[in-house]
Amino acid sequence: MIIYTCITNGYDKFSDEHYYDPDVRYVAFTDGTVEVPEQWESYPIKVEHECPRRRSAHPKICPHHYFEVGQTTVWIDGCYTITKEFVETSKSILSRSKLTHMIHPCRFNFVEEVMEGYVSSFNTKEQMVEIMEALMELDYDFRAYCSPVLASIWRHIIPEMYEFHDIWWKYSLIGPNRDQISFDTARQLTGMQWQTIKHPAQNYWPEVGIDFDHRTGKKNRLGKHPQAGDLEQYKREGEMLKEIRRCTRLIPKLYYKHNFQSMIEANVLNR
Numbered sequence: 001m002i003i004y005t006c007i008t009n010g011y012d013k014f015s016d017e018h019y020y021d022p023d024v025r026y027v028a029f030t031d032g033t034v035e036v037p038e039q040w041e042s043y044p045i046k047v048e049h050e051c052p053r054r055r056s057a058h059p060k061i062c063p064h065h066y067f068e069v070g071q072t073t074v075w076i077d078g079c080y081t082i083t084k085e086f087v088e089t090s091k092s093i094l095s096r097s098k099l100t101h102m103i104h105p106c107r108f109n110f111v112e113e114v115m116e117g118y119v120s121s122f123n124t125k126e127q128m129v130e131i132m133e134a135l136m137e138l139d140y141d142f143r144a145y146c147s148p149v150l151a152s153i154w155r156h157i158i159p160e161m162y163e164f165h166d167i168w169w170k171y172s173l174i175g176p177n178r179d180q181i182s183f184d185t186a187r188q189l190t191g192m193q194w195q196t197i198k199h200p201a202q203n204y205w206p207e208v209g210i211d212f213d214h215r216t217g218k219k220n221r222l223g224k225h226p227q228a229g230d231l232e233q234y235k236r237e238g239e240m241l242k243e244i245r246r247c248t249r250l251i252p253k254l255y256y257k258h259n260f261q262s263m264i265e266a267n268v269l270n271r
Helices: 052-061 084-096 110-119 125-136 159-172 180-190 233-248 261-269
Strands: 002-007 025-030 041-044 072-076 099-103 148-156 195-197
Touching (some): 052 159, 072 084, 084 195, 110 125, 110 180, 110 233, 110 261, 125 180, 125 233, 159 180
Parallel strands (some): 002 025, 002 072, 025 041, 099 195
Antiparallel strands (some): 072 148, 099 148
């Protein structure tokens, strides 16, 4: 089993508390801005991009460009600490399924996914409109959004995954520099079947041995990623909701139920 991550622009550090299993390979892709511990194999990223966040996503989104067919891989975002429980749980997940991802505890619909990025100032209105207009040209079902969490992904490298991941990469470069909507785009276009992990109770994170809560779990983050949106746009959410209705034909008031106050506080008010 290979556990791997990617760190660019010095955003994260390698935790001194990572658990190292002697039967697991630990692989890091970096741009040279972070010191890699000796327990990790270090490799360069195979693409260039002016946005460090998009560049760091390439090994995550396209593992078939980095690993050989038949290898079993676990992606983990660089800001989290690997625990023994996580390693053991990952072995179990990979023994049962070729492709596995988590479901967000809030079970976001498409409208809420867009609004989370907007009110948190991760993305501009124009970026969100760009991806929505691209999806309008496809046979994309805005009502069937799967609400993935992609902080960790469990995959066997198999040829059947190649098209999915190439499409995911293609659409990840359109609009927002986040990867959830582009993941679901690839899922819908290819029909690729994924196993999913979710807590049986809504609003609780899946129990895989890592705290994925944005308020408490990102202990290895050194700096916040640049945010494309302005810090006042959460006050203008009506503008974004109007564009969502135009592009998706969804009625926002029927879908927009989640309260994003904690995201606004963490990413805007207390930035």
